[in-house]
Amino acid sequence: MDDFNWRVVDETLADYLLAHPDIRDRWLLEQTIYTGASRRAMFRQMPFQTAAAVLDIGSGFGALALDLACLPLDLQIRGIDFDDGKIAVARELAVAIRNKGGYHSDSIPKFDEGDVYAMPYTNESFDVVIARFVLQHLTDATRAIEEMRRVLRPGGYVILIDIDENMTVTYPESSAFVDLHGAFIRLQQMRGGDRVIGRKLSTFLQRANFAQVTASAQVLSQHAFIQPNDSAHLFAVRRFLSVRDDLVREGIMSEQDFDLCLTAYANEENTWEFHSSAQVVALGRKPS
Template sequence: MSSGTPDVYTPDIYTHGHQPSVVAQHARRTAEDCAAFARPVIKPDAQILDVGCGPASITVGLARWAHQGHVTGIETGGDILATAAAAVVDAGVDNVTLAEASVYELPYDDDTFDIAYAHQVAQHLSNPVAAFAEMARVVRPGGHVAVRDSDYSTMRGYPSSTEITRWREVYRQVCRHNGAEPDAGRHLFSWFREAGLGDVVMSASVWQFWTPEARSNWGHSWADRCLTTSFARQAVEYGYATEAEMGRISAGWRAWADNPDGYFHFIHAEALARITA
């Protein structure tokens, strides 16, 4: 994976895609679940940049925390921005702006924001170091860059499932084929340092799925995503799995989701860097 800064940026390939099963899963995320590590530095009047805002479920939570400030959510384009706009309206927050923009070339002046935040974005970037440097550029001195990302190698569950083990292998192959790093969480500290961010505090947290509702949602969501999303299409097109194999992986996820003993977890790493003059 490249860590240098290219002269011209080409769009990254989004491994998940924005099909309904993906968007529905991502819309369950909240600021409380995904940005708690940054909560202590978010003031009521904060100006926040939410990079890769997706369906804006986290965005609206950030807007409520910064109720006297403003949140700008960006995506690279497509229907997801319309989905995000509808979520903002439904939430009744009036301090959110949504825009089409690339994290590599942010259309904002230096020192514009108090916080630049990204959740599970780095794992889809071909050049996370350049992205973090650009996020830091638009944050004023004393502000923060806050990034949280997962580590697919830590995605483990019980009972042991050959299909889910195969899913993890195929997903990581597809992600790396797209020029990105599926185990992004463990790299954040190094990437921040390479981007010139020196005052960094690291933390980590775990997502768990064991209640009937959480297990069913997570398992059946991935069962659908193994059949109907960009990931499923890419896995077959790139030659890492056949359609029949993706069908078996999907069935394995459904079997796990329906097992009352089913348990699953994975680690997120969290990097919070204070910007100095």
């Protein structure tokens, strides 16, 4: 698993962003680029056998599928997402990476348009099914997991990766950040999602009758000097800005409060800060 070509993935994603600065859901492409290291760090925990059929549900711009295709395991990879725009981008990226010699075999990841609640695949057709940062957006995670179980072969693995915002800790706390972050969590909740779903993943798997269920939190912590022009800080500012209209429409924040908070957050003084956040990885096996 050590022989990989993720540099090609990184370059291809960065080139795409440069060429398409106004892409819809730009934040997700940016997040895809800058979470590369933590995404890949999980692979060692994952039970991939050579030539396994792997399904990445809610594949977005294809980050996970493209990374996996670079491993020297000849995996047969499919991604599925109900957003046709993201599927089109993922297909384009997959071809660009192949053309630069990024993969180990001739087979490139395939991407299908479809809903995670009713996937266009026959029963028991995958060895591994993965969902990264997807269940937090769903109104019925249990139903999605049942559908994941349906397409898994007996003995196959399900891997769920998601955030738990109650494990996010900052000190000293910026009140502007606390207000914006709280509003952001509330918005997702009002849409039926759940940003504290991380702790629940293994229980979902247990209840869905998966065996050998495990879970672990990946914690990223740092004590760092934060400057307003840090790329992570700028990313957070743009991410909040991307939901401004939704927050106002849903009555979670007034335009004035949002603008005041965002201006305060964007212009915060340089400061030393402790920040910690976590994502949970839960794994289960479909009994043979």
